[in-house]
Amino acid sequence: MAQKVAVLGAGLTKFMRRAKETGKELSFEAARKALEEANMDISEIDCVVMATAPDMFDGVHMKGDWLSDGAGAKRKPYMRSYVGGGSGVFAIIHGWYLVASGLFDTCLVVAEEKMSSTMPHPQGAFNAIYDQFLERPLGVNLLWIFSLEMMRYMHVHKIPLETIALVSVKNKKNGLDHPCTQKGIAGNYTVKDVLNSEVIAYPVHRLMVSPVTDAAAAIVITSEHEAKRRTDKPIWIEGVGWCLDTSYWTNRDLYYPKYVEYAARMAYEMAGIKDPRKEIHVVEPYDPFAYKELHHLEGLLLADKGEAPKLLEKGFWDRDTKDGIPSCPSGGLLGVGNPIAAAGLMKVIEIYLQLKGEAGKRQVRREVKRGLAQAWGDLMQVGTVVILSK
Amino acid sequence: MNVYIIGIGLSAPKKISPEVSFREMIYEAAEKAYLDAGIEPKDVDTFVSVSEDYEEGTAIFDEYVPDQLGAVLKPVHTICADGITGLASVFAQIKTGHFKIGVIEAHSKLSNIKHHFHVHAMALDPVYVRPLEVNPYFVAGLEMGMFLDSRGYDELDTAQVVAKNKANALLFGRSPFGSFISPEEVLLSQPVSDPLRELDIAPNADGACVIVIATEEIAKERKGDLIKIAGMGFAEFTPNIERWEGDADYLRIAAQKAYSMAGIRNPLNDIDFAEVDDTFSYKELQHLEALGLARFGESADLMREGFYDLSGELPVNTTGGNIGNGNLSLMNGLRAVYDAVLQLRGDAGNVQLENPETALIASWKGLPSSSGGVLILRREG
Numbered sequence: 001m002a003q004k005v006a007v008l009g010a011g012l013t014k015f016m017r018r019a020k021e022t023g024k025e026l027s028f029e030a031a032r033k034a035l036e037e038a039n040m041d042i043s044e045i046d047c048v049v050m051a052t053a054p055d056m057f058d059g060v061h062m063k064g065d066w067l068s069d070g071a072g073a074k075r076k077p078y079m080r081s082y083v084g085g086g087s088g089v090f091a092i093i094h095g096w097y098l099v100a101s102g103l104f105d106t107c108l109v110v111a112e113e114k115m116s117s118t119m120p121h122p123q124g125a126f127n128a129i130y131d132q133f134l135e136r137p138l139g140v141n142l143l144w145i146f147s148l149e150m151m152r153y154m155h156v157h158k159i160p161l162e163t164i165a166l167v168s169v170k171n172k173k174n175g176l177d178h179p180c181t182q183k184g185i186a187g188n189y190t191v192k193d194v195l196n197s198e199v200i201a202y203p204v205h206r207l208m209v210s211p212v213t214d215a216a217a218a219i220v221i222t223s224e225h226e227a228k229r230r231t232d233k234p235i236w237i238e239g240v241g242w243c244l245d246t247s248y249w250t251n252r253d254l255y256y257p258k259y260v261e262y263a264a265r266m267a268y269e270m271a272g273i274k275d276p277r278k279e280i281h282v283v284e285p286y287d288p289f290a291y292k293e294l295h296h297l298e299g300l301l302l303a304d305k306g307e308a309p310k311l312l313e314k315g316f317w318d319r320d321t322k323d324g325i326p327s328c329p330s331g332g333l334l335g336v337g338n339p340i341a342a343a344g345l346m347k348v349i350e351i352y353l354q355l356k357g358e359a360g361k362r363q364v365r366r367e368v369k370r371g372l373a374q375a376w377g378d379l380m381q382v383g384t385v386v387i388l389s390k
Numbered sequence: 391m392n393v394y395i396i397g398i399g400l401s402a403p404k405k406i407s408p409e410v411s412f413r414e415m416i417y418e419a420a421e422k423a424y425l426d427a428g429i430e431p432k433d434v435d436t437f438v439s440v441s442e443d444y445e446e447g448t449a450i451f452d453e454y455v456p457d458q459l460g461a462v463l464k465p466v467h468t469i470c471a472d473g474i475t476g477l478a479s480v481f482a483q484i485k486t487g488h489f490k491i492g493v494i495e496a497h498s499k500l501s502n503i504k505h506h507f508h509v510h511a512m513a514l515d516p517v518y519v520r521p522l523e524v525n526p527y528f529v530a531g532l533e534m535g536m537f538l539d540s541r542g543y544d545e546l547d548t549a550q551v552v553a554k555n556k557a558n559a560l561l562f563g564r565s566p567f568g569s570f571i572s573p574e575e576v577l578l579s580q581p582v583s584d585p586l587r588e589l590d591i592a593p594n595a596d597g598a599c600v601i602v603i604a605t606e607e608i609a610k611e612r613k614g615d616l617i618k619i620a621g622m623g624f625a626e627f628t629p630n631i632e633r634w635e636g637d638a639d640y641l642r643i644a645a646q647k648a649y650s651m652a653g654i655r656n657p658l659n660d661i662d663f664a665e666v667d668d669t670f671s672y673k674e675l676q677h678l679e680a681l682g683l684a685r686f687g688e689s690a691d692l693m694r695e696g697f698y699d700l701s702g703e704l705p706v707n708t709t710g711g712n713i714g715n716g717n718l719s720l721m722n723g724l725r726a727v728y729d730a731v732l733q734l735r736g737d738a739g740n741v742q743l744e745n746p747e748t749a750l751i752a753s754w755k756g757l758p759s760s761s762g763g764v765l766i767l768r769r770e771g
Contacts, residue, residue, distance in 0.1 A: 002486040055443045059512065059516060060513065061442065061445075062442055062470070062755070063470075064470045064471075065629045066513070068628070068629055068761075069629060071628045074626065074628050075627060075639065076625060076643075077623065078761065079469055079471055079475060079624065081469045081479070082452060083449075083468065084452065096610055097479075098482050101483070101485030102489075124451065126449070128447075128449040132447070164698035229518070242466075242467060243455050243466075244461065244462075244463070245454050246463075247454050259463060266465070270488065377450070385765070
């Protein structure tokens with residue numbers, strides 16, 4: 001049966017629009033910080049897991065292999081898992097099953113993204129994620145399809161644009177307190193500022209979209225006996241879940257992310273959680289676009305369908321809420337930056353720090369014993385969920 | 391907890407496949423594997439697909455995996471590695487006790503790639519190596535030269551590998567690449583990057599393979615042979631080709647883990663046959679030494695003496711390896727697992743060995759990587 005798995009250390013690089021460091025160097029920096037925090041040496045690591053999104057960004061085929069030595073994987077068991085934007089949270093799931101299986105005792109999980117190598121803009125690379133025959137010739141990019149999904153979500157639940165803008169306001173404010181935040185991303189914005197920002201693909205406005213970012217993140221995870229030997233206060237991985245929906249996104253009703261619900265149910269069941277709204281105390285849903293945070297909170301069953309925006313208006317998701325569930329206390333992708341795979345692991349690290357009580361100015365006001373991080377990706381298709389607890 | 395292979399399915403390797411899409415090939419392999427395992431796709435708890443975006447010509451390729459596998463709204467993810475490393479990932483998931491049945495899928499549609507060199511070249515370090523504009527086969531030629539020199543082998547030694555594998559493939563009768571050819575004739579083929587020749591290179595092929603693995607409880611409900619995954623390992627050496635030492639250390643490290651898991655002290659005694667990556671002819675010899683199936687510098691002599699022949703003491707690549715079945719890229723390892731299971735079940739036709747019990751399968755991710763995996767299978771009851 002599965003052995004328990006703990007998180008022992010975490011490391012993040014600064015989030016940057018254009019890092020001078022190579023992807024290998026970013027991976028190295030994050031990995032070194034995570035090992036330092038866990039008070040471990042790379043020689044004590046049994047296996048290494050890498051998460052990084054499209055190879056197109058770096059223009060490197062077999063990008064996982066290329067990054068391996070930067071991540072400390074030379075002469076070690078090493079795997080790269082990949083579920084598009086969901087990869088960052090999937091990375092800890094990947095590490096979890098390698099350790100929980102009893103095959104390895106310690107695992108270094110690294111997530112890296114260097115998007116700035118794509119010139120002029122990484123959005124161009126995203127055309128290659130679409131179906132070669134049916135969609136690519138239309139010249140589609142991500143912003144177009146998310147404008148479709150956002151429109152559908154707003155239409156079904158009659159959500160005003162002003163409410164969606166509130167997500168940007170909340171997260172960009174929270175991001176001010178994150179030490180790694182990308183320059184110029186966080187700030188004290190108003191709903192008016194958000195709605196006055198440039199329309200990119202209606203109803204998506206510029207301040208509702210996360211930026212292009214270079215960064216890396218890393219964590220060290222270990223088996224129960226290694227964790228108990230090394231720390232008095234381990235943070236445990238209680239539940240994991242992931243789910244992939246059909247490739248044919250045009251055939252789905254986009255107003256609700258069923259794949260996120262299925263992934264969440266899998267994680268809740270593993271963690272023995274019956275009522276997530278009571279048992280999850282802090283949450284980091286994936287927020288590459290403002291509406292996605294609300295969309296995902298509903299998929300995670302933390303709000304009824306169409307209710308997340310109303311709770312947002314009441315401050316239920318605020319960082320200093322007393323009776324709500326703080327959502328994206330880190331600032332999320334809108335407030336810290338969106339280095340795709342590294343952004344997902346940044347969310348996991350935020351939950352880890354919140355549970356340890358080491359989130360500094362970002363520490364939520366209510367008591368937290370259990371938290372959840374979630375990421376999403378592919379063609380609005382994959383949900384990845386992890387639940388951590390003290 | 392023990393884990394078993396309960397179903398295998400293959401869309402057989404072919405040179406080109408204009409009549410089917412990659413999805414249709416995967417569907418064929420999946421349907422056969424589920425039928426073989428006696429399950430429906432809904433019974434599967436977790437799916438893994440191995441792929442690399444550049445070879446698919448599609449970014450975030452896992453998007454296009456679920457439908458043809460029957461995996462919609464199920465746990466599915468990609469591992470960017472060779473098939474054996476992908477299989478190790480499903481194996482680990484089942485070992486956690488949270489999953490009972492897992493599926494691994496790999497495929498190759500290399501015929502869709504117009505200029506394969508260009509794709510390979512993108513895997514070379516963009517700062518230090520790519521500007522040299524070397525053909526990736528040049529990298530293989532360099533490594534081959536280093537390997538031959540360090541052992542005192544010559545090109546006739548590697549040509550033996552080609553002759554053996556092509557003959558096995560012809561006997562087995564599934565692949566378009568089989569032939570009876572002498573080692574001397576191999577040396578007459580076109581030089582590609584000295585000492586590498588055209589026939590030293592496994593020719594590109596298309597295909598798909600799906601393997602179903604499950605817990606002991608599920609496996610024992612079924613009739614027929616039980617094929618246990620007795621050991622597995624996977625490892626990375628270094629992506630910096632200038633640091634390669636010609637010794638395939640990735641397989642040495644992976645094999646240590648696999649042998650210790652399977653309780654194998656002397657692989658030459660304990661293993662009945664092996665499926666070992668031979669994407670380039672010299673790779674088979676190099677890999678045999680890394681796996682401990684020959685001592686340093688002795689694999690070529692053993693090859694010449696017929697030690698690795700079908701009738702030898704340790705038959706290697708009984709169905710023809712990659713040279714005989716075609717280079718199926720990340721699927722190479724799973725094609726070898728498929729063929730090893732046929733051998734263990736006694737279904738290998740003309741190349742069937744006498745009552746084999748333990749098989750070793752070793753794969754390499756392919757040029758210009760230095761990663762691979764090792765799997766030990768054992769037939770029970």
